Amino acid sequence: MSTDSAQGLLHLDTLDYAFPVVYFITIVVLGFLVKRATRTAGDFFLAGRSMPAWVTGLAFISANMGALEILGNAANGAQYGLSAIHFFWLGAIPAMIFLGVAMMPFYYSSRVHSVPEYLRRRFNNATHMLNALIFALSQVLIAGINLYALALIIHLLLGWPLAFSIALGAAVVLVYIVVGGLSAAIYGEVLQFFVILAGLAPIVIIGLHHVGGWNALAHHMPDTTHLDTWEGTQVGHWTNPLGDWIGLAMGEGFLLAFGYWTTNFAEVQRALSANSLNAARRTPIIGALPKLFLPLFTVVPGMIALAIIPHLGQANGPSFNQAIPSLMATLLPNGVLGLAVTALLAGFMAGMAANVSGFNTVFTYDIWRPYVVRNRSDHYYLNIGRWATVIGIVVSVGTAFIAASYNNIQNYMQMLFSFFNTPLFTVFLIGVLWRRTTPWAAFWGMLAGSASAAVAHFVAPSMAWFYQGGIMQNARFSAQMANFYGAIAAFIGTAVITVVISTFTTPRPASELKGLIWGLPDPNSPDAAEALQGTPWFRSPVLLGILMLIVVVAASIAIVIWRASL
Amino acid sequence: MNRPDLTNPTTATEEGASGKLFDLRVLIGIVLGIYGLMLFVTGLTDTKASLAKADGIPINLWFGVFLVVIAGLFFVWRRLAPIHHKT
Numbered sequence: 001m002s003t004d005s006a007q008g009l010l011h012l013d014t015l016d017y018a019f020p021v022v023y024f025i026t027i028v029v030l031g032f033l034v035k036r037a038t039r040t041a042g043d044f045f046l047a048g049r050s051m052p053a054w055v056t057g058l059a060f061i062s063a064n065m066g067a068l069e070i071l072g073n074a075a076n077g078a079q080y081g082l083s084a085i086h087f088f089w090l091g092a093i094p095a096m097i098f099l100g101v102a103m104m105p106f107y108y109s110s111r112v113h114s115v116p117e118y119l120r121r122r123f124n125n126a127t128h129m130l131n132a133l134i135f136a137l138s139q140v141l142i143a144g145i146n147l148y149a150l151a152l153i154i155h156l157l158l159g160w161p162l163a164f165s166i167a168l169g170a171a172v173v174l175v176y177i178v179v180g181g182l183s184a185a186i187y188g189e190v191l192q193f194f195v196i197l198a199g200l201a202p203i204v205i206i207g208l209h210h211v212g213g214w215n216a217l218a219h220h221m222p223d224t225t226h227l228d229t230w231e232g233t234q235v236g237h238w239t240n241p242l243g244d245w246i247g248l249a250m251g252e253g254f255l256l257a258f259g260y261w262t263t264n265f266a267e268v269q270r271a272l273s274a275n276s277l278n279a280a281r282r283t284p285i286i287g288a289l290p291k292l293f294l295p296l297f298t299v300v301p302g303m304i305a306l307a308i309i310p311h312l313g314q315a316n317g318p319s320f321n322q323a324i325p326s327l328m329a330t331l332l333p334n335g336v337l338g339l340a341v342t343a344l345l346a347g348f349m350a351g352m353a354a355n356v357s358g359f360n361t362v363f364t365y366d367i368w369r370p371y372v373v374r375n376r377s378d379h380y381y382l383n384i385g386r387w388a389t390v391i392g393i394v395v396s397v398g399t400a401f402i403a404a405s406y407n408n409i410q411n412y413m414q415m416l417f418s419f420f421n422t423p424l425f426t427v428f429l430i431g432v433l434w435r436r437t438t439p440w441a442a443f444w445g446m447l448a449g450s451a452s453a454a455v456a457h458f459v460a461p462s463m464a465w466f467y468q469g470g471i472m473q474n475a476r477f478s479a480q481m482a483n484f485y486g487a488i489a490a491f492i493g494t495a496v497i498t499v500v501i502s503t504f505t506t507p508r509p510a511s512e513l514k515g516l517i518w519g520l521p522d523p524n525s526p527d528a529a530e531a532l533q534g535t536p537w538f539r540s541p542v543l544l545g546i547l548m549l550i551v552v553v554a555a556s557i558a559i560v561i562w563r564a565s566l
Numbered sequence: 567m568n569r570p571d572l573t574n575p576t577t578a579t580e581e582g583a584s585g586k587l588f589d590l591r592v593l594i595g596i597v598l599g600i601y602g603l604m605l606f607v608t609g610l611t612d613t614k615a616s617l618a619k620a621d622g623i624p625i626n627l628w629f630g631v632f633l634v635v636i637a638g639l640f641f642v643w644r645r646l647a648p649i650h651h652k653t
Contacts, residue, residue, distance in 0.1 A: 015604070015608055018604065019601065019604070022597070022600055022601070022604075023597070026593070026596075026597055030593065055590060187590050187593070190590060190594070191590075191593060191594055191597060194594055194597075194598060194636075195597070195601075198598065198601065198629075198633060201629070202620075202625050202629055205623070205625065205629075206620050206621050206623060206625060209621050209623060210621050330619075331619065331620060331621070332619070332620065332625075333612065333616030333617070333619045333620050333625065333626065334608065334616060335604075335605050335608035335609065335612075335616075335625075335626035336605065336620075336625050336626055336629055339601060339605065
């Protein structure tokens with residue numbers, strides 16, 4: 001990036017620096033407090049399955065609130081306007097409700113410690129190893145990107161050298177995860193959640209006041225498509241920045257989101273640490289409530305930045321990624337400025353801690369224990385987990401420098417996810433619903449899905465379908481829409497190959513699948529007794545899920561009505 | 567503000583197996599409370615320039631008060647629903 005001066009964008013005084021210092025001290029103290037309760041590998045990797053639902057629910061959301069997501073969603077808000085809300089309301093919330101209502105029992109009650117282990121129990125070792133390796137690799141890569149994003153923020157805002165910032169961030173995460181394990185990561189994430197909101201809120205308050213309120217903000221937008229959510233999504237001649245409704249609803253809403261939220265172990269792990277099946281199921285549903293309000297703290301600041309930062313996103317101005325940092329420099333006085341800087345630092349740590357704690361679990365339980373060194377003591381694997389954390393963080397410092405050599409790393413990573421997450425989700429879904437699905441069908445189905453997504457990705461730029469208004473100019477190409485359709489291609493490819501191969505290969509006997517598939521409960525499940533107890537209505541996952549869906553639909557309609565009233 | 571002893575987690579949670587871990591609500595309350603007080607004190611000494619930057623809103627002052635209130639709610643919540651052993 002271009003800023004090479006030692007002077008950063010922001011001018012912090014001593015008081016501002018006190019905010020991140022308080023934060024870093026707290027998070028390291030937290031690691032040591034939690035250490036007292038971490039005696040077994042189960043404590044380290046699954047937090048002893050002891051967390052209440054509100055804690056796991058907020059951690060579930062925080063794990064996805066890295067610096068990348070905060071800055072990236074503000075960038076989307078500035079670039080695409082209101083339709084960026086789809087990534088929250090259409091793309092995340094329904095998938096999170098689905099995870100809690102339908103999928104969580106298979107994960108939690110089968111006592112698997114990870115998503116790859118579910119694949120081993122349901123299918124075979126080959127499928128297990130393929131997924132474990134892909135997951136471990138992707139987590140280290142993403143941790144590196146998070147680390148790079150943090151260093152870039154520090155460099156841009158405060159003028160510190162990139163290498164120093166990368167080392168500092170890595171060191172803090174290293175200490176509290178190695179010492180405290182998943183409990184420390186989860187407790188840290190919940191604390192981060194509140195610090196992030198507290199840090200971003202003043203930007204929204206002063207920003208909205210500055211432009212003169214909601215309606216004034218709408219009138220500041222460069223053109224009316226910036227206020228579209230569902231408007232302009234007609235198939236064949238779409239004008240919405242995110243393409244037509246088929247891509248939106250099927251690609252983003254169903255396949256990409258369901259694929260990410262229901263099979264991404266860094267997320268699912270938070271729910272697995274809950275203290276009961278009911279708490280595990282409520283985890284993503286409780287997380288959905290703050291998710292509803294997060295656009296206010298990300299998309300809206302992006303739009304405010306577009307209104308008041310001159311030349312934002314143009315060749316002669318700051319990039320869209322700098323929407324929030326630019327607002328901080330323009331609007332925040334010392335004091336809340338220090339808090340906002342702390343929020344961005346906290347956001348980075350939330351993302352990185354999630355990647356690292358997911359990585360050390362899968363590395364220890366799904367790669368090291370079954371395939372490298374077997375049958376050792378619990379204490380041995382606890383130590384391997386600590387070493388995996390150290391190695392994972394050291395490697396991610398390396399991948400941070402790889403990330404530094406790319407220009408637009410976020411689009412690239414999103415494309416890779418559509419290659420891997422959608423096939424995994426499709427195989428998972430078919431495997432749960434259809435008893436006849438065979439192990440090798442799952443293995444080849446996943447590979448076929450990734451190949452289909454790759455083909456779709458390379459074909460899309462030569463099809464008028466993916467250009468705004470059907471006019472084939474570079475600026476009118478919607479990369480997001482191509483990703484959505486790529487996910488649809490991956491789904492079809494996986495489904496066809498899985499079903500075809502299943503018809504002529506041998507499925508596993510039903511006796512081995514109890515508790516792993518739909519309609520075949522495990523009578524010996526440790527949660528069987530809990531299912532018999534009545535739960536009060538306010539703790540029912542299904543009811544809470546339905547309520548949440550009604551709220552998000554109502555909110556979507558309210559936005560469309562507000563847009564029409566302008 | 568009477569701060570619980572962070573170095574001794576057993577003072578934060580008295581009873582139960584989950585009391586192995588300290589009560590997270592205390593930690594959140596402390597951090598938000600400290601931040602609130604820091605902002606409030608800053609707000610008392612805000613210069614004209616920093617007020618002007620924030621569009622004339624005394625944001626440090628008001629947001630400081632707001633955070634202290636939120637911190638207080640965490641302590642009230644802990645008082646009303648202490649951690650109890652899961653049976």
